[in-house]
Amino acid sequence: MSTLTIENLTKEYGDVTAVSDVSFEIEDEFVVLLGESGAGKSTLLRCINGLTDPTDGDVYLDGKPVSGSQPSIGMIFQQHNLVEGVSAYLNSLTGSLERTSFVDSLFQWNDRADKRKALEALQTVGLLDEAHQRVSQMSGGQQQRVGIARALVQDPSLVLADEPVASLDPSSAESVMGYLKKAARAHQVTALVSLHQVNIAAHFGERFIGLRDGWLLFDVEQDELTPDLIDDLYGDVETVGLTEQHAADPASERPEARVGR
Protein backbone atom coordinates (compact mmCIF):
# COMPACT_ATOMS: atom_id res chain seq x y z
CA MET A 1 0.00 0.00 0.00
CA SER A 2 1.76 3.10 -1.14
CA THR A 3 1.40 6.32 -3.03
CA LEU A 4 3.87 7.56 -5.60
CA THR A 5 3.72 11.27 -6.34
CA ILE A 6 5.62 12.85 -9.21
CA GLU A 7 5.70 16.64 -9.25
CA ASN A 8 6.89 18.62 -12.27
CA LEU A 9 9.69 16.16 -12.98
CA THR A 10 12.14 17.35 -15.64
CA LYS A 11 15.36 15.72 -16.82
CA GLU A 12 17.68 17.34 -19.33
CA TYR A 13 20.78 15.81 -20.85
CA GLY A 14 22.64 18.82 -22.22
CA ASP A 15 20.31 20.31 -24.82
CA VAL A 16 18.05 17.29 -24.93
CA THR A 17 15.04 17.22 -22.67
CA ALA A 18 14.23 13.58 -21.94
CA VAL A 19 11.39 14.23 -19.51
CA SER A 20 9.67 17.57 -19.29
CA ASP A 21 7.38 18.70 -16.50
CA VAL A 22 5.66 15.39 -15.80
CA SER A 23 3.30 15.14 -12.84
CA PHE A 24 1.02 12.33 -11.71
CA GLU A 25 0.10 10.34 -8.68
CA ILE A 26 -0.52 6.59 -8.49
CA GLU A 27 -1.77 4.56 -5.59
CA ASP A 28 -1.97 0.79 -5.26
CA GLU A 29 -2.40 0.21 -8.93
CA PHE A 30 -0.72 -1.71 -11.74
CA VAL A 31 0.17 1.18 -13.98
CA VAL A 32 1.58 0.85 -17.48
CA LEU A 33 3.83 3.53 -18.93
CA LEU A 34 3.46 3.70 -22.72
CA GLY A 35 5.44 5.54 -25.34
CA GLU A 36 7.83 5.21 -28.24
CA SER A 37 11.48 4.43 -27.70
CA GLY A 38 13.11 7.66 -26.62
CA ALA A 39 9.87 9.08 -25.24
CA GLY A 40 11.44 9.29 -21.79
CA LYS A 41 10.04 6.15 -20.15
CA SER A 42 13.37 4.80 -18.96
CA THR A 43 14.59 8.19 -17.80
CA LEU A 44 11.41 8.72 -15.81
CA LEU A 45 11.75 5.33 -14.10
CA ARG A 46 15.43 5.91 -13.37
CA CYS A 47 14.62 9.28 -11.81
CA ILE A 48 11.98 7.73 -9.59
CA ASN A 49 14.39 4.99 -8.55
CA GLY A 50 17.25 7.38 -7.88
CA LEU A 51 19.66 5.88 -10.42
CA THR A 52 19.49 9.22 -12.23
CA ASP A 53 19.13 12.63 -10.61
CA PRO A 54 16.30 14.73 -12.08
CA THR A 55 17.13 18.24 -13.29
CA ASP A 56 14.04 19.60 -11.66
CA GLY A 57 10.94 18.43 -9.83
CA ASP A 58 10.31 16.01 -6.99
CA VAL A 59 9.43 12.41 -6.35
CA TYR A 60 7.55 11.43 -3.20
CA LEU A 61 6.80 7.98 -1.91
CA ASP A 62 4.06 8.03 0.73
CA GLY A 63 4.67 11.74 1.16
CA LYS A 64 8.39 11.40 1.79
CA PRO A 65 10.84 12.74 -0.80
CA VAL A 66 12.85 10.08 -2.58
CA SER A 67 16.56 10.55 -3.09
CA GLY A 68 18.96 7.85 -4.11
CA SER A 69 18.32 4.14 -4.45
CA GLN A 70 16.51 2.50 -1.58
CA PRO A 71 14.98 -0.86 -0.82
CA SER A 72 11.41 0.48 -0.70
CA ILE A 73 11.59 0.90 -4.48
CA GLY A 74 12.28 -2.28 -6.41
CA MET A 75 13.55 -2.05 -9.96
CA ILE A 76 13.27 -4.60 -12.76
CA PHE A 77 15.47 -3.96 -15.80
CA GLN A 78 15.04 -4.83 -19.45
CA GLN A 79 18.43 -6.56 -19.47
CA HIS A 80 17.74 -8.24 -16.10
CA ASN A 81 20.94 -6.76 -14.61
CA LEU A 82 21.56 -9.87 -12.55
CA VAL A 83 24.90 -11.26 -11.44
CA GLU A 84 25.11 -13.96 -14.09
CA GLY A 85 27.85 -16.10 -12.59
CA VAL A 86 25.97 -17.04 -9.42
CA SER A 87 22.77 -18.87 -8.58
CA ALA A 88 19.22 -17.59 -8.82
CA TYR A 89 19.02 -17.85 -5.02
CA LEU A 90 22.05 -15.61 -4.43
CA ASN A 91 20.69 -13.10 -6.92
CA SER A 92 17.37 -13.10 -5.17
CA LEU A 93 19.18 -12.68 -1.85
CA THR A 94 20.94 -9.52 -3.07
CA GLY A 95 17.55 -7.84 -2.60
CA SER A 96 18.26 -7.88 1.15
CA LEU A 97 21.69 -6.21 0.92
CA GLU A 98 20.58 -2.88 2.34
CA ARG A 99 19.58 -4.40 5.68
CA THR A 100 22.64 -6.69 5.90
CA SER A 101 26.07 -5.49 7.02
CA PHE A 102 28.94 -5.67 4.54
CA VAL A 103 30.77 -8.51 6.27
CA ASP A 104 27.58 -10.49 6.85
CA SER A 105 26.58 -10.13 3.22
CA LEU A 106 30.06 -11.13 2.04
CA PHE A 107 29.90 -14.42 3.91
CA GLN A 108 26.20 -14.95 3.19
CA TRP A 109 25.37 -14.59 6.87
CA ASN A 110 22.07 -12.97 5.98
CA ASP A 111 19.18 -13.35 8.43
CA ARG A 112 17.42 -16.64 8.13
CA ALA A 113 14.24 -14.68 7.54
CA ASP A 114 15.86 -13.00 4.54
CA LYS A 115 17.06 -16.32 3.18
CA ARG A 116 13.54 -17.68 3.46
CA LYS A 117 12.23 -14.54 1.82
CA ALA A 118 14.63 -15.04 -1.10
CA LEU A 119 13.33 -18.56 -1.65
CA GLU A 120 9.71 -17.53 -1.16
CA ALA A 121 10.15 -14.82 -3.77
CA LEU A 122 11.56 -17.41 -6.17
CA GLN A 123 8.55 -19.58 -5.34
CA THR A 124 6.25 -16.68 -6.19
CA VAL A 125 7.79 -16.47 -9.66
CA GLY A 126 7.75 -20.27 -10.02
CA LEU A 127 11.49 -20.87 -9.79
CA LEU A 128 11.89 -22.58 -6.40
CA ASP A 129 13.13 -25.80 -7.99
CA GLU A 130 15.68 -23.89 -10.09
CA ALA A 131 16.96 -21.78 -7.16
CA HIS A 132 20.40 -23.42 -7.20
CA GLN A 133 20.94 -22.90 -10.94
CA ARG A 134 23.40 -20.42 -12.25
CA VAL A 135 21.60 -17.47 -13.84
CA SER A 136 23.78 -17.57 -16.95
CA GLN A 137 22.36 -21.00 -17.71
CA MET A 138 18.74 -19.83 -17.51
CA SER A 139 16.49 -18.63 -20.33
CA GLY A 140 15.71 -14.96 -20.76
CA GLY A 141 12.24 -15.38 -19.28
CA GLN A 142 13.57 -17.22 -16.23
CA GLN A 143 16.25 -14.58 -15.72
CA GLN A 144 13.66 -11.86 -15.74
CA ARG A 145 11.63 -13.76 -13.14
CA VAL A 146 14.76 -13.88 -10.95
CA GLY A 147 14.89 -10.11 -11.43
CA ILE A 148 11.32 -9.88 -10.12
CA ALA A 149 12.26 -12.09 -7.15
CA ARG A 150 15.17 -9.83 -6.27
CA ALA A 151 12.89 -6.79 -6.28
CA LEU A 152 10.39 -8.61 -4.05
CA VAL A 153 13.07 -9.54 -1.49
CA GLN A 154 13.70 -5.83 -0.99
CA ASP A 155 10.25 -5.68 0.61
CA PRO A 156 9.36 -2.74 -1.62
CA SER A 157 6.22 -0.65 -1.50
CA LEU A 158 6.74 0.33 -5.12
CA VAL A 159 8.02 -1.79 -7.99
CA LEU A 160 9.30 -0.21 -11.18
CA ALA A 161 9.89 -2.22 -14.32
CA ASP A 162 11.70 -0.83 -17.37
CA GLU A 163 10.46 -2.75 -20.41
CA PRO A 164 10.75 -6.03 -18.56
CA VAL A 165 9.62 -8.15 -21.51
CA ALA A 166 11.09 -6.25 -24.44
CA SER A 167 13.74 -8.87 -25.14
CA LEU A 168 11.50 -11.91 -24.67
CA ASP A 169 9.44 -14.02 -27.04
CA PRO A 170 5.64 -13.53 -26.82
CA SER A 171 5.02 -16.61 -24.67
CA SER A 172 7.78 -15.84 -22.15
CA ALA A 173 6.70 -12.20 -22.17
CA GLU A 174 3.15 -13.11 -21.22
CA SER A 175 4.34 -15.47 -18.52
CA VAL A 176 6.75 -12.93 -17.03
CA MET A 177 4.07 -10.23 -17.04
CA GLY A 178 1.71 -12.68 -15.39
CA TYR A 179 4.20 -13.36 -12.60
CA LEU A 180 4.91 -9.66 -12.22
CA LYS A 181 1.25 -8.83 -11.79
CA LYS A 182 0.72 -11.76 -9.44
CA ALA A 183 3.70 -10.69 -7.34
CA ALA A 184 2.52 -7.10 -7.22
CA ARG A 185 -0.88 -8.26 -5.98
CA ALA A 186 0.43 -10.78 -3.48
CA HIS A 187 2.82 -8.27 -1.95
CA GLN A 188 0.38 -5.41 -2.29
CA VAL A 189 2.81 -3.14 -4.03
CA THR A 190 2.19 -0.35 -6.45
CA ALA A 191 3.70 -1.12 -9.84
CA LEU A 192 4.81 1.18 -12.62
CA VAL A 193 5.75 -0.80 -15.71
CA SER A 194 6.97 0.65 -18.99
CA LEU A 195 6.04 -1.38 -22.05
CA HIS A 196 5.99 -0.87 -25.75
CA GLN A 197 3.81 -3.78 -26.75
CA VAL A 198 0.37 -2.20 -26.68
CA ASN A 199 -1.47 -5.52 -26.59
CA ILE A 200 0.44 -6.76 -23.54
CA ALA A 201 -0.07 -3.38 -21.89
CA ALA A 202 -3.82 -3.46 -22.51
CA HIS A 203 -4.06 -6.97 -21.17
CA PHE A 204 -2.28 -6.40 -17.86
CA GLY A 205 -2.58 -2.69 -17.14
CA GLU A 206 -5.11 -1.11 -14.81
CA ARG A 207 -4.15 2.41 -15.65
CA PHE A 208 -2.17 3.87 -18.52
CA ILE A 209 0.20 6.79 -18.67
CA GLY A 210 1.39 7.84 -22.11
CA LEU A 211 4.60 9.78 -22.72
CA ARG A 212 5.47 11.48 -25.99
CA ASP A 213 8.73 13.36 -26.46
CA GLY A 214 9.05 13.62 -22.70
CA TRP A 215 5.57 15.10 -22.21
CA LEU A 216 2.70 13.47 -20.42
CA LEU A 217 0.23 12.76 -23.23
CA PHE A 218 -2.48 10.91 -21.35
CA ASP A 219 -3.27 9.37 -17.99
CA VAL A 220 -6.31 7.11 -18.28
CA GLU A 221 -8.07 4.19 -16.64
CA GLN A 222 -8.42 0.83 -18.35
CA ASP A 223 -11.78 1.55 -20.02
CA GLU A 224 -10.60 4.90 -21.30
CA LEU A 225 -7.73 3.57 -23.39
CA THR A 226 -9.00 4.07 -26.93
CA PRO A 227 -7.43 3.42 -30.34
CA ASP A 228 -7.34 7.17 -30.87
CA LEU A 229 -5.10 7.62 -27.86
CA ILE A 230 -2.76 4.93 -29.14
CA ASP A 231 -2.74 6.64 -32.54
CA ASP A 232 -1.80 9.88 -30.84
CA LEU A 233 1.01 8.18 -29.01
CA TYR A 234 2.64 6.33 -31.85
CA GLY A 235 1.42 8.30 -34.84
CA ASP A 236 -0.17 6.31 -37.66
CA VAL A 237 1.63 3.02 -37.39
CA GLU A 238 -0.01 0.17 -39.25
CA THR A 239 1.14 -2.68 -37.02
CA VAL A 240 0.07 -0.90 -33.85
CA GLY A 241 -3.34 -0.44 -35.44
CA LEU A 242 -3.67 -4.20 -35.71
CA THR A 243 -3.31 -4.65 -32.00
CA GLU A 244 -5.78 -1.92 -31.20
CA GLN A 245 -8.68 -4.34 -31.47
CA HIS A 246 -7.30 -6.07 -28.43
CA ALA A 247 -6.38 -2.78 -26.85
CA ALA A 248 -9.91 -1.50 -27.19
CA ASP A 249 -11.45 -4.59 -25.69
CA PRO A 250 -8.89 -6.57 -23.76
CA ALA A 251 -11.38 -8.91 -22.14
CA SER A 252 -12.79 -10.39 -25.33
CA GLU A 253 -11.48 -13.61 -26.84
CA ARG A 254 -7.96 -13.10 -25.47
CA PRO A 255 -6.85 -16.15 -23.56
CA GLU A 256 -6.03 -15.54 -19.95
CA ALA A 257 -2.37 -15.50 -19.11
CA ARG A 258 -1.20 -19.03 -18.48
CA VAL A 259 0.08 -18.16 -15.07
CA GLY A 260 -0.49 -15.72 -12.34
CA ARG A 261 -4.24 -15.56 -12.31
Next chain:
Amino acid sequence: MDRLRTYLGLSTVGDSAVDEKLTELKRRKILRRLWTGLVIVVGAVLFDQSLQTVGFSFRELITQFPFFLEALPQYFPPTTYFGLPFIDVMQYWQFMIEADLFGKSQVTMAIAFAGTVLGLPGALLFGILASERVVPYPFNFVFRLTMSMIRAIPALVWALIFIPLGGVSPFTGMLAIMVDTTGYLGRLFTDELEEIGDGPIEGIESTGAAKTQIISFGMLSQVFRQFIAWIAFDLEHNVRVAISLGLIGAGGLGLELDIQRKTFNYTEMMACIILIVLLAGSVELLSQRVRSYLRDEDEVEKTGVLEAFLSAPRKIVESAAGRR
Protein backbone atom coordinates in the same frame (compact mmCIF):
# COMPACT_ATOMS: atom_id res chain seq x y z
CA MET B 1 92.38 15.45 -63.19
CA ASP B 2 89.39 17.05 -64.81
CA ARG B 3 87.92 13.64 -65.53
CA LEU B 4 88.24 12.71 -61.86
CA ARG B 5 86.54 15.93 -60.79
CA THR B 6 83.80 15.25 -63.27
CA TYR B 7 83.44 11.66 -62.07
CA LEU B 8 83.14 12.84 -58.46
CA GLY B 9 80.55 15.37 -59.52
CA LEU B 10 82.62 18.36 -58.44
CA SER B 11 82.57 20.09 -61.81
CA THR B 12 79.70 20.38 -64.21
CA VAL B 13 79.82 19.32 -67.85
CA GLY B 14 77.38 21.35 -69.94
CA ASP B 15 75.08 23.94 -68.40
CA SER B 16 71.54 22.76 -68.99
CA ALA B 17 69.27 21.93 -66.00
CA VAL B 18 69.57 18.24 -66.81
CA ASP B 19 73.35 18.38 -66.71
CA GLU B 20 73.29 20.16 -63.38
CA LYS B 21 70.93 17.58 -61.92
CA LEU B 22 73.16 14.79 -63.19
CA THR B 23 76.16 16.34 -61.44
CA GLU B 24 74.20 16.70 -58.20
CA LEU B 25 73.11 13.07 -58.34
CA LYS B 26 76.72 12.02 -58.81
CA ARG B 27 77.75 14.01 -55.76
CA ARG B 28 75.05 12.35 -53.69
CA LYS B 29 76.09 8.89 -54.87
CA ILE B 30 79.73 9.50 -53.91
CA LEU B 31 78.71 10.73 -50.47
CA ARG B 32 76.52 7.68 -49.92
CA ARG B 33 79.36 5.33 -50.88
CA LEU B 34 81.75 7.10 -48.52
CA TRP B 35 79.33 6.60 -45.59
CA THR B 36 78.79 2.95 -46.44
CA GLY B 37 82.52 2.37 -46.53
CA LEU B 38 82.95 4.06 -43.16
CA VAL B 39 80.22 1.92 -41.55
CA ILE B 40 81.79 -1.25 -42.92
CA VAL B 41 85.22 -0.30 -41.57
CA VAL B 42 83.86 0.59 -38.11
CA GLY B 43 81.79 -2.63 -38.04
CA ALA B 44 84.84 -4.70 -38.97
CA VAL B 45 86.94 -3.12 -36.24
CA LEU B 46 84.22 -3.71 -33.62
CA PHE B 47 83.74 -7.32 -34.78
CA ASP B 48 87.46 -7.99 -34.53
CA GLN B 49 87.64 -6.51 -31.03
CA SER B 50 84.59 -8.53 -29.95
CA LEU B 51 86.17 -11.75 -31.17
CA GLN B 52 89.33 -10.94 -29.24
CA THR B 53 87.33 -10.15 -26.11
CA VAL B 54 85.43 -13.45 -26.13
CA GLY B 55 88.62 -15.28 -27.02
CA PHE B 56 87.34 -16.80 -30.23
CA SER B 57 89.74 -19.16 -31.94
CA PHE B 58 89.22 -21.89 -34.48
CA ARG B 59 91.97 -23.84 -32.82
CA GLU B 60 89.94 -23.88 -29.60
CA LEU B 61 86.92 -25.19 -31.47
CA ILE B 62 88.95 -27.87 -33.18
CA THR B 63 90.82 -28.99 -30.08
CA GLN B 64 87.69 -28.87 -27.88
CA PHE B 65 85.35 -30.60 -30.30
CA PRO B 66 86.36 -34.12 -29.23
CA PHE B 67 85.51 -33.10 -25.64
CA PHE B 68 82.10 -31.92 -26.75
CA LEU B 69 81.54 -35.23 -28.52
CA GLU B 70 82.69 -36.94 -25.33
CA ALA B 71 80.16 -34.93 -23.29
CA LEU B 72 77.29 -35.88 -25.60
CA PRO B 73 77.01 -39.49 -24.38
CA GLN B 74 77.09 -38.04 -20.87
CA TYR B 75 74.13 -35.81 -21.66
CA PHE B 76 72.39 -38.74 -23.31
CA PRO B 77 73.97 -41.91 -21.84
CA PRO B 78 73.53 -44.70 -24.42
CA THR B 79 72.45 -48.22 -23.69
CA THR B 80 70.58 -50.95 -25.52
CA TYR B 81 67.04 -52.14 -24.91
CA PHE B 82 66.39 -55.55 -26.52
CA GLY B 83 69.45 -55.01 -28.67
CA LEU B 84 68.25 -51.56 -29.87
CA PRO B 85 70.45 -48.59 -28.93
CA PHE B 86 68.65 -45.96 -26.89
CA ILE B 87 69.21 -43.39 -24.12
CA ASP B 88 69.79 -44.96 -20.70
CA VAL B 89 66.79 -43.44 -18.93
CA MET B 90 67.58 -45.35 -15.74
CA GLN B 91 70.70 -43.21 -15.17
CA TYR B 92 68.52 -40.10 -15.05
CA TRP B 93 66.09 -41.87 -12.80
CA GLN B 94 68.81 -43.00 -10.41
CA PHE B 95 70.10 -39.47 -10.05
CA MET B 96 66.60 -38.12 -9.56
CA ILE B 97 66.13 -40.53 -6.63
CA GLU B 98 69.69 -40.11 -5.34
CA ALA B 99 69.68 -36.33 -5.27
CA ASP B 100 66.03 -36.23 -4.18
CA LEU B 101 65.11 -34.16 -7.23
CA PHE B 102 61.43 -34.73 -6.52
CA GLY B 103 61.90 -33.21 -3.08
CA LYS B 104 63.66 -30.32 -4.77
CA SER B 105 60.81 -29.80 -7.21
CA GLN B 106 58.61 -29.55 -4.13
CA VAL B 107 60.82 -26.72 -2.90
CA THR B 108 60.39 -24.99 -6.27
CA MET B 109 56.62 -25.49 -6.07
CA ALA B 110 56.61 -24.21 -2.48
CA ILE B 111 58.46 -21.03 -3.47
CA ALA B 112 55.93 -20.43 -6.26
CA PHE B 113 52.83 -21.31 -4.24
CA ALA B 114 53.71 -19.43 -1.05
CA GLY B 115 54.79 -16.42 -3.12
CA THR B 116 51.51 -16.45 -5.04
CA VAL B 117 49.40 -16.72 -1.88
CA LEU B 118 51.30 -13.95 -0.11
CA GLY B 119 51.17 -11.72 -3.18
CA LEU B 120 47.45 -12.27 -3.68
CA PRO B 121 46.11 -9.79 -1.05
CA GLY B 122 48.33 -7.06 -2.46
CA ALA B 123 47.27 -7.93 -6.01
CA LEU B 124 43.59 -7.81 -5.03
CA LEU B 125 43.97 -4.51 -3.19
CA PHE B 126 45.99 -2.77 -5.89
CA GLY B 127 44.04 -4.37 -8.73
CA ILE B 128 40.69 -3.20 -7.39
CA LEU B 129 41.85 0.25 -6.28
CA ALA B 130 43.49 0.85 -9.67
CA SER B 131 40.14 0.43 -11.41
CA GLU B 132 38.57 3.71 -12.45
CA ARG B 133 35.15 2.47 -11.46
CA VAL B 134 36.22 2.04 -7.83
CA VAL B 135 38.67 4.87 -7.26
CA PRO B 136 37.95 7.98 -9.37
CA TYR B 137 40.50 9.22 -11.88
CA PRO B 138 43.25 10.45 -11.27
CA PHE B 139 43.64 8.84 -7.84
CA ASN B 140 43.44 5.32 -9.27
CA PHE B 141 46.64 6.13 -11.16
CA VAL B 142 48.60 6.09 -7.91
CA PHE B 143 47.90 2.34 -7.72
CA ARG B 144 48.36 1.80 -11.44
CA LEU B 145 51.76 3.48 -11.30
CA THR B 146 52.86 1.46 -8.28
CA MET B 147 52.03 -1.76 -10.13
CA SER B 148 53.78 -0.53 -13.29
CA MET B 149 56.90 0.18 -11.29
CA ILE B 150 56.83 -3.27 -9.71
CA ARG B 151 56.41 -4.86 -13.14
CA ALA B 152 59.22 -2.81 -14.64
CA ILE B 153 61.61 -4.85 -12.48
CA PRO B 154 61.65 -8.59 -13.31
CA ALA B 155 61.35 -11.15 -10.53
CA LEU B 156 64.96 -12.16 -11.07
CA VAL B 157 66.10 -8.65 -10.19
CA TRP B 158 63.70 -8.45 -7.22
CA ALA B 159 65.38 -11.59 -5.86
CA LEU B 160 68.80 -9.94 -6.19
CA ILE B 161 67.49 -6.83 -4.43
CA PHE B 162 66.07 -8.90 -1.55
CA ILE B 163 69.27 -10.88 -0.90
CA PRO B 164 70.25 -8.64 2.06
CA LEU B 165 66.76 -9.30 3.49
CA GLY B 166 66.58 -13.09 3.25
CA GLY B 167 69.99 -14.23 2.10
CA VAL B 168 70.48 -16.45 -0.95
CA SER B 169 67.63 -18.78 -0.02
CA PRO B 170 64.19 -20.05 -1.04
CA PHE B 171 62.79 -17.42 1.34
CA THR B 172 64.22 -14.61 -0.80
CA GLY B 173 62.84 -16.30 -3.91
CA MET B 174 59.41 -16.35 -2.33
CA LEU B 175 59.66 -12.65 -1.43
CA ALA B 176 60.55 -11.82 -5.03
CA ILE B 177 57.59 -13.81 -6.36
CA MET B 178 55.30 -12.17 -3.80
CA VAL B 179 56.20 -8.68 -5.05
CA ASP B 180 56.06 -9.80 -8.68
CA THR B 181 52.58 -11.26 -8.15
CA THR B 182 51.28 -8.01 -6.65
CA GLY B 183 52.37 -6.08 -9.72
CA TYR B 184 51.44 -8.60 -12.37
CA LEU B 185 48.29 -10.29 -11.06
CA GLY B 186 47.00 -6.92 -9.85
CA ARG B 187 47.29 -5.58 -13.37
CA LEU B 188 45.38 -8.57 -14.77
CA PHE B 189 42.64 -7.95 -12.19
CA THR B 190 42.41 -4.29 -13.19
CA ASP B 191 42.15 -5.17 -16.87
CA GLU B 192 39.41 -7.68 -16.12
CA LEU B 193 37.50 -5.10 -14.08
CA GLU B 194 37.55 -2.67 -17.03
CA GLU B 195 35.41 -5.09 -19.02
CA ILE B 196 32.53 -5.59 -16.62
CA GLY B 197 29.03 -4.51 -17.57
CA ASP B 198 27.08 -1.67 -15.99
CA GLY B 199 23.90 -3.73 -15.76
CA PRO B 200 24.64 -5.84 -12.66
CA ILE B 201 26.18 -2.79 -10.95
CA GLU B 202 22.96 -0.84 -11.44
CA GLY B 203 20.96 -3.90 -10.48
CA ILE B 204 22.71 -4.08 -7.11
CA GLU B 205 22.65 -0.30 -6.71
CA SER B 206 18.88 -0.28 -7.24
CA THR B 207 18.38 -2.45 -4.16
CA GLY B 208 19.77 0.35 -2.00
CA ALA B 209 23.00 -1.53 -1.23
CA ALA B 210 26.01 0.27 0.28
CA LYS B 211 29.02 1.27 -1.86
CA THR B 212 31.17 -1.61 -0.57
CA GLN B 213 28.35 -4.02 -1.37
CA ILE B 214 27.93 -2.56 -4.86
CA ILE B 215 31.66 -3.15 -5.46
CA SER B 216 31.70 -6.71 -4.16
CA PHE B 217 28.31 -7.91 -5.43
CA GLY B 218 27.85 -5.77 -8.54
CA MET B 219 31.44 -5.66 -9.76
CA LEU B 220 33.65 -8.35 -8.22
CA SER B 221 31.00 -11.04 -8.52
CA GLN B 222 31.10 -10.51 -12.29
CA VAL B 223 34.80 -11.29 -12.46
CA PHE B 224 35.12 -13.84 -9.67
CA ARG B 225 35.62 -16.83 -11.96
CA GLN B 226 37.96 -14.86 -14.20
CA PHE B 227 39.99 -13.87 -11.14
CA ILE B 228 40.38 -17.52 -10.12
CA ALA B 229 41.45 -18.29 -13.69
CA TRP B 230 44.04 -15.52 -13.58
CA ILE B 231 45.35 -16.83 -10.27
CA ALA B 232 45.88 -20.24 -11.89
CA PHE B 233 47.63 -18.51 -14.78
CA ASP B 234 49.86 -16.56 -12.41
CA LEU B 235 50.74 -19.66 -10.39
CA GLU B 236 51.87 -21.32 -13.62
CA HIS B 237 54.00 -18.27 -14.38
CA ASN B 238 55.42 -18.22 -10.85
CA VAL B 239 56.52 -21.86 -11.04
CA ARG B 240 58.62 -20.93 -14.07
CA VAL B 241 60.01 -17.93 -12.22
CA ALA B 242 60.83 -20.11 -9.19
CA ILE B 243 62.83 -22.47 -11.42
CA SER B 244 64.90 -19.64 -12.82
CA LEU B 245 65.35 -18.08 -9.38
CA GLY B 246 66.90 -21.40 -8.35
CA LEU B 247 69.68 -20.75 -10.89
CA ILE B 248 70.80 -17.73 -8.88
CA GLY B 249 70.68 -19.72 -5.65
CA ALA B 250 67.08 -19.57 -4.44
CA GLY B 251 66.94 -23.34 -4.02
CA GLY B 252 64.90 -26.12 -5.57
CA LEU B 253 65.42 -27.62 -9.03
CA GLY B 254 67.13 -24.55 -10.46
CA LEU B 255 69.82 -24.61 -7.76
CA GLU B 256 70.49 -28.30 -8.34
CA LEU B 257 70.89 -27.63 -12.07
CA ASP B 258 73.36 -24.85 -11.25
CA ILE B 259 75.38 -27.12 -8.92
CA GLN B 260 75.58 -29.92 -11.50
CA ARG B 261 76.62 -27.42 -14.16
CA LYS B 262 79.47 -26.17 -11.98
CA THR B 263 80.71 -29.72 -11.39
CA PHE B 264 80.42 -30.75 -15.07
CA ASN B 265 78.09 -33.67 -14.32
CA TYR B 266 76.33 -33.66 -17.67
CA THR B 267 74.09 -36.65 -17.08
CA GLU B 268 72.89 -35.13 -13.81
CA MET B 269 72.42 -31.75 -15.50
CA MET B 270 70.23 -33.34 -18.15
CA ALA B 271 68.24 -35.14 -15.45
CA CYS B 272 67.53 -31.75 -13.85
CA ILE B 273 66.58 -30.21 -17.19
CA ILE B 274 64.20 -33.09 -17.96
CA LEU B 275 62.47 -32.73 -14.62
CA ILE B 276 62.26 -28.96 -15.00
CA VAL B 277 60.60 -29.33 -18.39
CA LEU B 278 58.20 -31.93 -17.00
CA LEU B 279 57.33 -29.76 -13.99
CA ALA B 280 56.81 -26.53 -15.94
CA GLY B 281 54.89 -28.35 -18.67
CA SER B 282 52.58 -30.21 -16.26
CA VAL B 283 51.80 -27.08 -14.26
CA GLU B 284 50.96 -25.26 -17.49
CA LEU B 285 48.67 -28.05 -18.67
CA LEU B 286 46.95 -28.22 -15.28
CA SER B 287 46.49 -24.47 -15.16
CA GLN B 288 45.03 -24.47 -18.66
CA ARG B 289 42.51 -27.15 -17.80
CA VAL B 290 41.44 -25.24 -14.71
CA ARG B 291 41.09 -22.04 -16.71
CA SER B 292 39.13 -23.56 -19.54
CA TYR B 293 36.79 -25.10 -16.97
CA LEU B 294 36.28 -21.74 -15.24
CA ARG B 295 35.87 -19.71 -18.39
CA ASP B 296 33.12 -21.77 -19.94
CA GLU B 297 32.05 -19.00 -22.31
CA ASP B 298 35.41 -17.48 -23.18
CA GLU B 299 37.99 -19.47 -25.01
CA VAL B 300 41.31 -20.24 -23.36
CA GLU B 301 44.26 -20.81 -25.60
CA LYS B 302 44.97 -24.54 -25.43
CA THR B 303 48.38 -25.98 -26.09
CA GLY B 304 48.91 -29.65 -26.79
CA VAL B 305 50.78 -31.84 -24.31
CA LEU B 306 53.90 -32.03 -26.47
CA GLU B 307 53.86 -28.30 -27.18
CA ALA B 308 53.54 -27.53 -23.46
CA PHE B 309 56.71 -29.48 -22.70
CA LEU B 310 58.67 -28.30 -25.74
CA SER B 311 57.90 -24.64 -25.10
CA ALA B 312 58.64 -24.92 -21.35
CA PRO B 313 62.33 -23.80 -21.53
CA ARG B 314 61.49 -20.74 -23.63
CA LYS B 315 58.63 -19.80 -21.31
CA ILE B 316 60.83 -20.21 -18.23
CA VAL B 317 63.27 -17.67 -19.64
CA GLU B 318 60.45 -15.33 -20.67
CA SER B 319 58.86 -15.48 -17.23
CA ALA B 320 62.20 -14.87 -15.53
CA ALA B 321 62.81 -11.82 -17.69
CA GLY B 322 59.36 -10.51 -16.86
CA ARG B 323 58.52 -10.47 -20.57
CA ARG B 324 54.80 -10.98 -20.86
